[in-house]
Amino acid sequence: MLTVAxxxxxxxxxxxxxxxxAGYRLPPELDESRKLIIDVPEEKMRFILAKPMDVSTYVEHGVADVGIAGKDVMLEEERDVYEILDLKISPCHLAVAGLPDGKMNRIAPRVATKYPNIASSYFREKGEQVEIIHLNGSIELAPLVGLADRIVDIVSTGRTLKENGLVELEKIVEVTSRLIVNPVSYRMKAAPIHEFVERLSVIIGEE
Structure with missing residues (x-):
């Protein structure tokens, strides 16, 4: 059985x-269920439903053989997994944003984000010294209440930024979802994993 996070x-x-x-017969309950583990015996597959930031952890530790994770998670977490395929779904990008007239007058401006590693690397490469504030949600709130001068967050349509009076200032990196594989599973379950990758590759190639 192939376990997919x-x-x-x-x-x-x-x-x-x-x-x-790609031809996988997945039951309707996969869309509607609140279960966190769903078996699909006819496809010899088990699905583990996890928070996006946790998928790579399950794959790294071998709880799941393969997983689907955003490139943002891969860059932030740097897990010991193989990144096999760009699935080209859920396109978005990481960006620096803030108030349109916001000035960064501090010696070390504050940047709020749930991506502290990515943000630190980005500003370090630019030669800018910043203080990173790690938040887990509603990142847009930080500049509005004076907690931070800038934010680093995922931007899809830009609607959330606009509705909160923020503007995108710098694009960091494009993001899509990737298929990742546990290194041990890649050897031990080579056949089903290669079939899984091949079937998805065909569909992606048709787009």
């Missing part, structure tokens, strides 16, 4: 659609 939320719906287009 899937991210709950926006990426999940696109990933399930991609798998179905």
């Amino acid at each position: 899937m991210p709950k939320g926006r990426i999940f719906e696109e990933a399930v659609e991609l798998l179905r287009r």
Whole structure:
């Protein structure tokens, strides 16, 4: 049985659609269930539903053989997994944003983000000294209440930034979802994993 870690939320719906287009017979309960583990015996697959930031952890530790994770997670977590395939779903990008007239007058401006490693590396490469404030959600709130001068966050349509009076200032990196594999599983379950990759590659190549 191949165990697949899937991210709950926006990426999940696109990933399930991609798998179905690749010919996998996935039950309707995969879309509707609140279960965290769903077995699909007819496809010899088990799905683990996890938070997007946790998928690579499950794959790294071998709890899941393969997983679907955003490139943002891969850059932030730097897990010991193989990144096999760009699934080209859920496109977005990481960006620096802030108030349109916001000035960074501090010696070490504060940057709020749930991506502290990416943000630190980005500003360090630019030669800018900043103080990173790690938040887990509602990052847009930080500049509005004076907690931070800038934020680093995922931007998809830009609607959330606009609704909160923020503007994108710098693009850091493009992000799509990737298929990742546990190194041991890649050897021990080579046949089903190679078939999985091949079937998805065909669908992606048709787009």
